[in-house]
Amino acid sequence: MTILTVPTVDLAVDQQPRRNFARDVRIVMARELKPVLRDPFSLLFGMIQPLVFLGLFGPLLSGSMGGSLGGNVWQWFVPAILVMTTLFGTSTTGANLLFEFQTGAHERMLVTPLSRSSLLIGRALKEMVPLFGQAIIVIAVMTPFAFDLHVGGALVGLALLAVFGVGLGSFSYALAIAVRKQDWMFWMVQQTFLFPLMILSGMLLPLESGPGWMKVAAKFNPLSYVVDAERTLFSGDVFSSPVLWGGIAAVVTAVLGLTVGIRAMLRSAD
Incomplete structure (x- = not known):
């Protein structure tokens, strides 16, 4: 009796490429930067805004509180x-x-193999690119006006701002997802929290001469620790307690922001 032998063929199973988190972040960041680079006028205008603020507010601050x-x-x-x-x-x-909710672009991004955290981090880091450009211009313009630049501290300070910006941007995305059916609420909530955070951080005016309740409230404001850390770093002191506390505040903000943002993005995909 003849036995028919059928040769076995190993079928190669297509495997999806491993996810590379850095690659995902780079893809999202490049996608978000394209519209910005296509509109250089808005980019240049955004870079001029800090200089206008320095030129108008700085002299008033110098005349009234320069000694203190x-x-x-x-x-x-x-x-x-x-x-x-x-x-x-x-x-x-x-x-x-x-x-993107209005155009359907967000839903199309959710069906891609990109990780949800990369969608948040890539978009937030995209915002840091023009901000770094602003920082370079501000430093270059202010250096001749008695601003003492310490390169090492400045680089650490910009890195700290990037970490803090990722967390804050993630909170912003979570807010947008929460109010996507009433988009006007986004600006109401954003403005409600933005200005108290600024004032209670001592960003524009020192809080030493303010009432006691403001000083207590400032201790619960993570932005105040970031501001103190930036002033310390740009003065050239990298290893000090304000820098440590500022770094902790930035990392905690980033972790909480990413946690809230990723959960919100996962719920929006359901």
Whole structure:
């Protein structure tokens, strides 16, 4: 009896490529940067805004409180302006997500193999690119005006702002997801929290002369620790307690923001 032998063929099973988190973040960041690079006017206008604020508010601060700030107002004020631009830039990133809800772009992104955390981090880091450009311009312009630049501290300070910006941008995206059916609520909530955070951080005016309740409230404001850390870093002191507390505040903000943002994004996909 003849036995028919059928040769076995090993079928290669297509395997999906492993997820690379850094690659996912880079893809999302590049996608978000394309519209910005196509509109250089808005990018340049955003870079000029901090200089306008320095030119209008800085002289008033120098004339009224120069003595109480140790004489060099710019060393105190320039780092605060960099924090302010980060605060304004990353806290409004949710507005872009609201537009994507209207066009359906967000739903298309959710069906891609990109990780949910990369969608948040890539978008938040995209906001840091023009902010870094603003920082370079501000530092370059203010250096001739008695602003003492310490390169090492400045680099650490910008890295700290990036970490803080990722957390704040993630909170902004979570807010946009929560109010996507009533998008006008986004700006109401954002403005309600933005200005108290600014005032209670000592960003624009020192809190030493303020009432006691403001000083107590400032201790619960993570932004106040970031502002103190930036002023310390830009003065050249990298290893000090304000830098440590500022780093802790930035990391905690990033962890909480990503946790809330990723959960909100997962619920929006259901």
